[in-house]
Amino acid sequence: MKRMGFSTLLSGLGVLLLLATSCGPAPAAAPTKPAAAPAAPAQGAAAAPPAQSQPASSALQQLIEGAKSEPVLKAQWSSSSFGGGPGLNEIVADMNKKYGLNVQAQFTPGRDMQALMELLAQENAAGQPASTDVYLGNAPAMVDALRTGVLRTIDWKAILDRPIPADPAFDPYAPDGTAVAFGTTLVGIAYNTNLVRGDDVPRRMEDPLAPKWKGKIASTPYAAGMREFAMPDMLGRDYILDYTKRLSQQVGGLIRCGENERLTSGEFAMLVFACGGNDVAELKGRGAPIDYAIVQEATVLHMRYGAVPKNSSAPNAATLLVAYLLSPEGQELLWKLDGMDLPLFPESHLRDQVDQVKNAGGKVAYNSPQWLLSSPGFTEQQQELEKILRENAR
Amino acid sequence: MQATLRVPRPLVGRLPTVSPLLLVAVAPVAIILLFVGVLFWVSIQRGTIGTASATYTLENYTALFGDPFVLRVVLNTAIFAATATLVSLAIGLPIAWLAERTTLPGKAALYAVMTLGLLIPGIYTAMGWTFIAHPRIGLLNQWLMGAFGLTEAPIDIATPVGMGFIQGLSLASLGFVLTVQMFRAMNPSLEEASQVHGMGFATTMRRITLPLAKPGIMAAVIYIVTIGVATFDIPAIIGLGNRVYMLSTYIYVKANPSGAGTPEHGITATAGVFMIVVAVALTLWYGQVLRQGHRYQVVTGKGYRPTPIKLGRWAIGAWGFIALYALASKVLPFLLLAYVAFTPYLAAPSAEMLSQLSTAQFQRIDWALVLRGLRNTTLLMLVVPLAVLLFGFCISWLIVRSRTRARYLLEFVAFLPHALPEVILAIGALLMALFVVRGWLPLYGSVWLIAIVYIVARLAFATRALNSSLLQIHRELEEAAFAAGLSTARTAWRIMLPLLRPTLLSVWIWTALLVYRELTVAVFLSSQDSITLPAVVWSYWFSGNRNMAAAVTLIMTVVLVPLIGIFWWYGRRSQVTTQ
Numbered sequence: 001m002k003r004m005g006f007s008t009l010l011s012g013l014g015v016l017l018l019l020a021t022s023c024g025p026a027p028a029a030a031p032t033k034p035a036a037a038p039a040a041p042a043q044g045a046a047a048a049p050p051a052q053s054q055p056a057s058s059a060l061q062q063l064i065e066g067a068k069s070e071p072v073l074k075a076q077w078s079s080s081s082f083g084g085g086p087g088l089n090e091i092v093a094d095m096n097k098k099y100g101l102n103v104q105a106q107f108t109p110g111r112d113m114q115a116l117m118e119l120l121a122q123e124n125a126a127g128q129p130a131s132t133d134v135y136l137g138n139a140p141a142m143v144d145a146l147r148t149g150v151l152r153t154i155d156w157k158a159i160l161d162r163p164i165p166a167d168p169a170f171d172p173y174a175p176d177g178t179a180v181a182f183g184t185t186l187v188g189i190a191y192n193t194n195l196v197r198g199d200d201v202p203r204r205m206e207d208p209l210a211p212k213w214k215g216k217i218a219s220t221p222y223a224a225g226m227r228e229f230a231m232p233d234m235l236g237r238d239y240i241l242d243y244t245k246r247l248s249q250q251v252g253g254l255i256r257c258g259e260n261e262r263l264t265s266g267e268f269a270m271l272v273f274a275c276g277g278n279d280v281a282e283l284k285g286r287g288a289p290i291d292y293a294i295v296q297e298a299t300v301l302h303m304r305y306g307a308v309p310k311n312s313s314a315p316n317a318a319t320l321l322v323a324y325l326l327s328p329e330g331q332e333l334l335w336k337l338d339g340m341d342l343p344l345f346p347e348s349h350l351r352d353q354v355d356q357v358k359n360a361g362g363k364v365a366y367n368s369p370q371w372l373l374s375s376p377g378f379t380e381q382q383q384e385l386e387k388i389l390r391e392n393a394r
Numbered sequence: 395m396q397a398t399l400r401v402p403r404p405l406v407g408r409l410p411t412v413s414p415l416l417l418v419a420v421a422p423v424a425i426i427l428l429f430v431g432v433l434f435w436v437s438i439q440r441g442t443i444g445t446a447s448a449t450y451t452l453e454n455y456t457a458l459f460g461d462p463f464v465l466r467v468v469l470n471t472a473i474f475a476a477t478a479t480l481v482s483l484a485i486g487l488p489i490a491w492l493a494e495r496t497t498l499p500g501k502a503a504l505y506a507v508m509t510l511g512l513l514i515p516g517i518y519t520a521m522g523w524t525f526i527a528h529p530r531i532g533l534l535n536q537w538l539m540g541a542f543g544l545t546e547a548p549i550d551i552a553t554p555v556g557m558g559f560i561q562g563l564s565l566a567s568l569g570f571v572l573t574v575q576m577f578r579a580m581n582p583s584l585e586e587a588s589q590v591h592g593m594g595f596a597t598t599m600r601r602i603t604l605p606l607a608k609p610g611i612m613a614a615v616i617y618i619v620t621i622g623v624a625t626f627d628i629p630a631i632i633g634l635g636n637r638v639y640m641l642s643t644y645i646y647v648k649a650n651p652s653g654a655g656t657p658e659h660g661i662t663a664t665a666g667v668f669m670i671v672v673a674v675a676l677t678l679w680y681g682q683v684l685r686q687g688h689r690y691q692v693v694t695g696k697g698y699r700p701t702p703i704k705l706g707r708w709a710i711g712a713w714g715f716i717a718l719y720a721l722a723s724k725v726l727p728f729l730l731l732a733y734v735a736f737t738p739y740l741a742a743p744s745a746e747m748l749s750q751l752s753t754a755q756f757q758r759i760d761w762a763l764v765l766r767g768l769r770n771t772t773l774l775m776l777v778v779p780l781a782v783l784l785f786g787f788c789i790s791w792l793i794v795r796s797r798t799r800a801r802y803l804l805e806f807v808a809f810l811p812h813a814l815p816e817v818i819l820a821i822g823a824l825l826m827a828l829f830v831v832r833g834w835l836p837l838y839g840s841v842w843l844i845a846i847v848y849i850v851a852r853l854a855f856a857t858r859a860l861n862s863s864l865l866q867i868h869r870e871l872e873e874a875a876f877a878a879g880l881s882t883a884r885t886a887w888r889i890m891l892p893l894l895r896p897t898l899l900s901v902w903i904w905t906a907l908l909v910y911r912e913l914t915v916a917v918f919l920s921s922q923d924s925i926t927l928p929a930v931v932w933s934y935w936f937s938g939n940r941n942m943a944a945a946v947t948l949i950m951t952v953v954l955v956p957l958i959g960i961f962w963w964y965g966r967r968s969q970v971t972t973q
Contacts, residue, residue, distance in 0.1 A: 074922045076922065078933075078936075078937040079760070079933055079934055079937040079939055079942075080937035080938045080939055081937075084760060084937070084939075085760030085762065085763050086758075086760055106762075106922060107760065107762075107763060108763065108766075108920075108921070108922045108925050108933075109763070109930070109933030109934065109937060110933070111650070112652055114651075114652070114653060115650055115651070115652065118656055118657055121656075122657075122828065123828075123838075126828040126829060126832060126838070127832065128828065128832070128838050128839070129839070131839070131921055131922060132922075140653070144656075216530065218635075220652075220653075221647075221652040221653060222652045222653025223653060227653075251637075252636065253552075253635040253636040253637060254634070254635060254637060255635050256652070256936065256938070258936075258937045258938035258939075259936075259938045260938055261739060261740035261938055261939075261940050261941075262635070262740070264739050264740050264741055265531060265740045265741050265742060266530060266531045266741070266742060267524065267528060267530060267531050279938065283739055286738045286739050287738055287739070287750070288738070288739035288741070289741075382653055383653075386651075386652075386653050390637065390647070391463055
């Protein structure tokens with residue numbers, strides 16, 4: 001061939017590019033398929049009596065052995081949750097130290113908790129590896145997980161290095177052992193202290209509905225707080241539906257729980273309701289004009305659960321990470337990273353705060369999947385509240 | 395297809411009837427058709443796609459078009475798109491004309507000003523303008539209320555018109571890029587003749603310049619309107635939080651619901667099918683313009699020698715206009731970006747906040763994540779522009795130089811991705827990777843999936859620019875080459891490529907920059923191993939870490955400025971060489 005024509009050259013390049021684009025190697029770290037089940041304790045029933053569980057040391061040892069062949073633990077959640085990437089690095093470093101492992105953490109910030117659970121369900125249905133090897137999320141996401149069957153069943157009691165103290169009001173294990181609670185925050189109202197002062201600080205549910213706040217307050221697109229307050233044993237559906245309609249007339253915008261900087265900037269005076277005061281405390285520590293109030297009528301302990309997706313690529317390391325979070329050192333680190341722990345433990349920093357709220361006479365509920373599922377139509381009710389908040393739009 | 399897609403007319407009878415360019419052009423077209431097919435397939439299903447629970451039905455169509463809320467969304471979108479188009483062309487068109495057709499002193503700097511515009515992501519233009527014109531925290535509103543004793547803020551950016559204005563500022567760079575080539579290639583002899591015959595500047599502009607520019611302007615209008623309909627970032631940042639919904643954010647909410655419920659891919663896909671119908675209408679309109687293109691061919695082999703118009707003292711006014719635009723769309727947002735990156739928390743500028751500036755946010759950044767994002771973004775910036783140029787050139791050549799009706803199909807398919815919100819393309823790609831090609835092509839979670847969508851999404855931009863340039867290169871140049879015995883390939887290489895080089899470089903630069911700042915697709919398709927830098931910024935932004943988002947964006951901007959300089963210098967040098 002004496003010379004290559006321009007068109008031929010372009011065609012050749014095109015074919016090469018197509019090949020490179022469509023048939024190129026997958027990223028080195030990308031697993032081709034989900035790993036097998038965890039070495040030992042997974043698939044067990046959480047409700048099984050302790051006598052039927054394997055001895056903790058044996059079950060743990062099998063997990064540790066399994067985790068030694070899992071070099072990378074991928075995790076995904078909001079970068080403002082659990083200390084984000086640096087937080088995960090600290091957790092995994094401590095976990096490695098505790099269990100004698102050398103797992104590397106890889107963090108990627110992700111969607112909100114329920115949206116991430118939907119992604120996991122989609123990936124599981126399509127036979128793809130999970131976007132996150134370990135899932136840390138809230139109770140409504142656990143309800144979604146039970147519907148889609150995306151999480152592994154694990155005998156958590158067999159692998160924790162101490163039992164979680166019993167509380168008649170709360171079972172920390174999700175149905176079928178799909179998850180275990182490791183921390184909580186208290187639902188309340190976040191507010192800008194430059195704009196909301198003195199007697200204006202909200203103390204009751206109705207306070208944000210005062211005419212002076214019209215158009216100046218925000219709520220969440222997922223009706224945080226209100227979806228739980230509407231439960232029969234809290235403030236009830238009728239009151240909360242009416243309340244949400246009135247609140248919707250007051251609301252100037254919808255923001256997510258992590259977007260407290262839109263309060264510090266003065267764009268909004270309050271967030272009614274916020275998922276917890278932990279990130280408010282972090283901002284306050286940086287000198288931001290922000291604070292947090294829990295209304296007298298009620299609050300919800302917004303529980304956080306740890307779980308392992310069925311299509312996790314590192315199920316042993318993922319299970320160990322959740323187990324580590326429930327150890328004394330794990331709880332202390334979680335408090336340091338994100339201002340939360342599990343108030344069932346005696347050393348809990350939140351325990352006194354929870355007791356104060358309980359003693360104040362307001363209604364307090366542990367937000368668990370069991371509790372949410374006890375009210376038929378919880379999901380539809382949440383959708384109704386979201387629609388009211390969303391569609392009262394311009 | 396073989397019978398309809400032919401090589402250029404002068405070669406008919408001498409070569410086989412199928413151009414080798416078709417082999418290249420057909421690949422992205424097939425991908426686009428696959429995306430469209432997936433969208434249609436999903437739009438007629440309810441239940442979880444790809445499982446036994448999915449059933450075929452038209453319920454998505456009745457649900458979408460029976461919802462009065464959707465009507466309000468469509469109206470908002472129309473107002474927003476019209477405002478954005480008007481503002482972007484009101485700024486971009488005069489600056490393009492000043493850059494190419496006048497003696498404006500220092501006009502070379504215009505390219506830098508307009509190129510840098512793309513470096514400021516829409517989220518920061520939105521954020522900057524939040525501090526300027528927000529009813530409660532906007533400095534301008536506070537000043538106006540104080541100066542005139544008003545009890546309420548006179549300006550509200552959280553409206554379709556307000557957001558359209560900000561989007562228009564953001565798109566003015568694109569308006570410039572879409573029209574500058576047209577002014578560069580326009581033969582000024584008709585304008586000179588007009589002036590010789592005693593017509594003034596305004597009359598010449600109205601009767602000669604603008605009619606000559608009509609195809610290019612119409613193409614830009616169509617292009618920007620469709621961007622306005624499909625745009626996501628500014629409506630997401632300002633609109634979502636204030637409950638003002640556009641089509642793109644409505645689709646986003648349906649596909650990615652917060653809280654209860656599952657993603658409504660069926661509704662999303664149905665909205666995508668609706669957008670395809672809009673694309674058909676716009677493409678037919680564009681086709682009308684294209685068919686009349688021969689009336690506007692003014693670059694010929696004879697006497698192509700642009701003569702700039704002397705501005706005189708009007709140059710001061712021109713630079714004032716440009717400076718105002720740069721201040722509003724670039725300088726203020728960038729200053730806000732830098733300010734936010736160095737503040738301990740987000741708050742309106744004040745003396746107190748300025749006294750607290752520090753580098754603390756940079757120390758909080760997750761550098762492993764940033765480096766992963768940088769690696770993927772760099773890869774995309776290298777691969778995507780090359781592929782876009784390759785496919786774009788082949789498609790444009792066939793569209794402009796072929797005589798058959800099949801070129802309208804190519805034109806339509808190449809234009810289609812532009813009319814679809816990137817949210818739709820991303821979902822189409824996601825569903826394709828998850829449910830269609832998963833058995834034989836491991837695209838899910840791969841950076842190559844993002845690359846494919848970027849290539850497809852940028853194809854319309856490339857073909858628009860290349861179409862305009864090819865239209866203005868008269869066939870007589872090729873005919874002369876053929877008469878001299880040159881083959882198609884050598885004609886393309888020796889005649890077309892040098893003439894097209896400025897356009898090719900321009901498309902290269904802008905594609906790379908658009909890839910660099912592209913957010914929507916990245917947000918939907920980024921995974922552990924394919925996250926891009928803009929997706930890192932977005933994740934910080936949406937997690938409430940706006941300061942860290944600003945810090946990463948600032949680093950991105952600083953790193954890219956030298957690259958922009960190199961691209962720009964090379965582009966100008968290439969242009970001079972070509973001329």
